[in-house]
Amino acid sequence: SYLRQHRKRSPLTQNDIAFIMQLSDFANVCRWEKGLRQPTIEAIIIYHLLFGFPIETLFQTQKYELGKITTERIRLLLAQLKAEKSTPKVKGRITFLESALTRLAA
Numbered sequence: 443s444y445l446r447q448h449r450k451r452s453p454l455t456q457n458d459i460a461f462i463m464q465l466s467d468f469a470n471v472c473r474w475e476k477g478l479r480q481p482t483i484e485a486i487i488i489y490h491l492l493f494g495f496p497i498e499t500l501f502q503t504q505k506y507e508l509g510k511i512t513t514e515r516i517r518l519l520l521a522q523l524k525a526e527k528s529t530p531k532v533k534g535r536i537t538f539l540e541s542a543l544t545r546l547a548a
Contacts, residue, residue, distance in 0.1 A: 444495070517543070
C-alpha cells in the first residue's frame with residue numbers, strides 16, 4: 443500500500459497518524475494501509491499534506507481501469523455521434539471527445 447510505504451519512510455506510527463486525523467484509535471489507519479478499506483478523501487489529503495506525495499499515486503490502478511472503460515465508452519459515443527446529422531453542436535461534441543481520447547492515450 444502506498445499509504446504504508448510513505449508512512450514507513452517517516453518516523454511516524456499509525457497511532458501518530460490516527461492522532462493527527464482525530465481518530466479514536468489506529469484501527470482505520472491499519473485497515474487503510476493493509477488495503478482492507480478505502481481511505482476517505484480527507485485521509486488521503488492528510489497523507490498528501492504530511493508526506494508530500496502526489497495524490498494520484500494512490501489511484502494508479504483505478505486510473506488505469508477507468509481509463510480503459512472511459513476510452514471504450516467514448517469510442518461508442520463517437521460512433522453514435524458520427525452517425526447523426528452533422529450540426530455545429532454535434533461537431534463540437536465530436537471534437538471534444540476526440541480530444542479527450544488523445545489525452546487518455548498519452
